[in-house]
Amino acid sequence: MVNGWWEIEIHCESALEESILWRLEQFGCRGSASTHDGRHYRIKSYIPEGEVHLLDLGALAIGCKQDALTMALALPRVSWQRLEEEDWATGWKSHWKPEEIGDRFLVCPAWLEPPPSDRLVITLDPGSAFGTGAHQTTQLCLESLEMRIGGYGDQAPPPIIADIGCGSGILSIGAIKLGADRVYGVDTDSLAVIATAKNRDLNQLSDRQISVEMGSIEQIKTLADAGIEFDGIVCNILAEIITQLIPTMTEVANPKTWAILSGILNTQASEIAALLEQHGWIVATLWKRDEWCCFNVRRS
16 A cells, blocks of 8 residues: 655746656656646656655656756756655645636536536546646647537538547547547556546546547557548647657548647647648648647648
């Protein structure tokens, strides 16, 4: 039984966030949460006390600072403190409040009563999965879904969507609440699969509306080979993984398929755009927020 946890807190520039989150995941942390104020981020992450020693934490701090030096960024401030089990389990929740995203969404923590609103409420308990709505890439994806799905219903059949790297399930839930017919979610992290299923149930959606399983684009291709036509694809993961997915993503698309791709730094946009065009996709819009961007693409 875990009796104590290390809470690791890192203050850094926004351009360093992706690198630090990767280091924390490799370190073995069970979950991370980011808050930001302009260019600066505060990242908190947690790991069981018995799994690491003080020397390990020191090495983690050195690694984060080396990344900053390599990228010519200001050195991050890294600190840690010990928490009791009860403190860890409830402490981070006190910092997360209901948040309006785009024109139509309100993301509300599952342990809070949503405020009165005409918006579409997404009730969420992310656990250790990515996707609370606080990150710019998640917000850009939800706003893109508003644009893509908002016109369905009267004009065309509701779309069927693939959510690759579904995380907490926030994009899958958002798509259904906008009017999508069905979402097939996949993720290589078993905790994300559990989180998506849990949040689907919290939002009183059926497993017919959102089905989720372990895996990646290969599972989506299997469904496409079986005759399921995907009208849309959403993918909010790292750019390095997106580049690997694009060729197979093309194989599961039909002539009218659109896609929303995020998790991409502005500095990586040209490379992604060239690869998309090489595989027969047209960039309809490129939305940016701080250091991040989101591609809205369609088949050529």
